[in-house]
Amino acid sequence: MNSRITIIEDNEKIREGFAAVVESSGRYDVVSQYSNCEDAISHLPEDSPDVVLMDIGLPGMSGLEGTTRIKKRLPGCIIIIITVMEDSEKVFQSLCAGAGGYIVKNSNVEEIVRSIDEALAGGAPMSLQIAKMVVQSFNRSNDSPLSARETEVLQGIAQGKSYTKIATELFVSKDTVRSHIKNIYQKLAVNSKSEALKIAGNKKWINKQW
Amino acid sequence: MNSRITIIEDNEKIREGFAAVVESSGRYDVVSQYSNCEDAISHLPEDSPDVVLMDIGLPGMSGLEGTTRIKKRLPGCIIIIITVMEDSEKVFQSLCAGAGGYIVKNSNVEEIVRSIDEALAGGAPMSLQIAKMVVQSFNRSNDSPLSARETEVLQGIAQGKSYTKIATELFVSKDTVRSHIKNIYQKLAVNSKSEALKIAGNKKWINKQW
DNA sequence: CAGGCCTCACCCAAATTGGGGGATTTTTAA
DNA sequence: TTAAAAATCCCCCAATTTGGGTGAGGCCTG
Numbered sequence: 203m204n205s206r207i208t209i210i211e212d213n214e215k216i217r218e219g220f221a222a223v224v225e226s227s228g229r230y231d232v233v234s235q236y237s238n239c240e241d242a243i244s245h246l247p248e249d250s251p252d253v254v255l256m257d258i259g260l261p262g263m264s265g266l267e268g269t270t271r272i273k274k275r276l277p278g279c280i281i282i283i284i285t286v287m288e289d290s291e292k293v294f295q296s297l298c299a300g301a302g303g304y305i306v307k308n309s310n311v312e313e314i315v316r317s318i319d320e321a322l323a324g325g326a327p328m329s330l331q332i333a334k335m336v337v338q339s340f341n342r343s344n345d346s347p348l349s350a351r352e353t354e355v356l357q358g359i360a361q362g363k364s365y366t367k368i369a370t371e372l373f374v375s376k377d378t379v380r381s382h383i384k385n386i387y388q389k390l391a392v393n394s395k396s397e398a399l400k401i402a403g404n405k406k407w408i409n410k411q412w
Numbered sequence: 413m414n415s416r417i418t419i420i421e422d423n424e425k426i427r428e429g430f431a432a433v434v435e436s437s438g439r440y441d442v443v444s445q446y447s448n449c450e451d452a453i454s455h456l457p458e459d460s461p462d463v464v465l466m467d468i469g470l471p472g473m474s475g476l477e478g479t480t481r482i483k484k485r486l487p488g489c490i491i492i493i494i495t496v497m498e499d500s501e502k503v504f505q506s507l508c509a510g511a512g513g514y515i516v517k518n519s520n521v522e523e524i525v526r527s528i529d530e531a532l533a534g535g536a537p538m539s540l541q542i543a544k545m546v547v548q549s550f551n552r553s554n555d556s557p558l559s560a561r562e563t564e565v566l567q568g569i570a571q572g573k574s575y576t577k578i579a580t581e582l583f584v585s586k587d588t589v590r591s592h593i594k595n596i597y598q599k600l601a602v603n604s605k606s607e608a609l610k611i612a613g614n615k616k617w618i619n620k621q622w
Numbered sequence: 623c624a625g626g627c628c629t630c631a632c633c634c635a636a637a638t639t640g641g642g643g644g645a646t647t648t649t650t651a652a
Numbered sequence: 653t654t655a656a657a658a659a660t661c662c663c664c665c666a667a668t669t670t671g672g673g674t675g676a677g678g679c680c681t682g
Contacts, residue, residue, distance in 0.1 A: 274560065277554045278554075297547055297550040298550065298619055300550075300551075302547075302551075303547070325544060325548075326544040326547035326548055328543065328544070328547060329540075330538075330539075330540045330543060333538065333540060333543025333544070333546065333547070334535060334536040334538070334543070336543070336546055336547065337507055337512075337513070337536035337538060337543070337546065338535075338536055340507040340508065340510075341510075341512070344487040344488070349626080349627060349628085350484070350627090351627075351628065351629095352627090359572060360572065361606055361609060361610070362569060362570065362572070362604075362605035362606040362608075362609045363606045364604075364606070364639095364668080364669065364670095365669070365670075366668085366669080367606065374628085374629070374630085375629075375630055375631085376630095377629085377630050377631060377632085378628070378629050378630060380630095380670085380671085380672095381628080381629075381630075382628085382629095383670090383671085384671080384672075384673095385627090387671080387672095393671070393672085394572075394574075394670090394671085395572035395670085396571055396572040396573045396574070396577065398572075399571060399572045400571070409508055559657080559658060559659085560658090561658075561659065561660095562658090562659095574637080574638065574639095574670095575638070575639075576637085576638080584659085584660065584661085585660075585661055585662085586661095587660085587661055587662060587663090588659070588660050588661060590639085590640085591659080591660075591661080592658095592659080592660095593639090593640085594640080594641080594642095595658090597640085597641095603640070603641085604639090604640085605639085
């Protein structure tokens, strides 16, 4: 049976262009097209797409948010982001949201169809250009105001460890850890763990590692 | 001035092969070669390399661990992983550790030199094959024992939020969040935040995102 | 020598956490 | 249809954690 495809893209020309290309292959059925995520999500059960071609810059809910929501309802659904060249952070976030690949808007017919084939086969369709962006988004910035020790402590916080646990692992007293925390909070102008993690995480001062 | 390069690789033939290739370009100086990370790290200050070519499967300290340590001491140093085709998890972890690129062991002369050029220019040298692995490593496994709601709650924990904060954000009471936590702990057979995060993180049941 | 960094201590009060018990409703699956 | 699972909420309890304050000694670097 043919794979079911849903297209979400606000530019009508581009959307119908993609639809035509996909249909032309004969192996895919475009079951629906939407110009925004909200509409698409409300029709998810009927459409039950195998693949979603998703634009990132959409009116209303962003493609990022949409990807997360769709993945939540249809975990098996593969979402391929349609994009012009954007910043590496967006690409990274899309992957975090559950995107299965990236194709650029001005791809030719064969590339598009091949991307969908690849995605269904379990591969990750994307250009080397985009892949490199992902890698670059890993690079931690080195202009952190936090000292080495403070970074270690915050890293522990990021892993949900208690002050006591962190102290044990760093071979220092609990009060020392508390001192570092106080300094961290002062430097970042916050007063809670979650706030500190949010800004240190966004600025890549810590490894949000797994 | 030529860029300073250090090579860490336990196989002597491969190591010297790389050295010869790099030297042959004339634009790079191989300032040192080591067969393990420990030796390399103890000579870091004198060597002060701009680029490190690092094997992943090393005796003693792994290339992953070594990458982390070197990055800590020389944040500006670019570390390129030399590898045979490995699992996507290793590739992902290397990038987390601070690797700036990936080249495969049987690359030819031009590829190697070009990779180093690319790395120094700020790009991320890697094959499309490897890039795809990175992307694949983002895919969350869907065999989680946690329910959708429980996953949301644990996600909040991962961001360092308090039960109260999570409750507010999910529009439920604090006790509901506590109920979910209790169930999570039982399912994962743990009894603390950090333990739950560790196993849920490792198995990719949650997005460690920011 | 000033300033940052790392270390540690003590005080305090509020909040959080983990564990126990139970209850209801809705959804899902057998 | 019936049982299990999920989601919601309530109460109790005690230990721990957290955030904030103040102070202080040693070390290293510019």
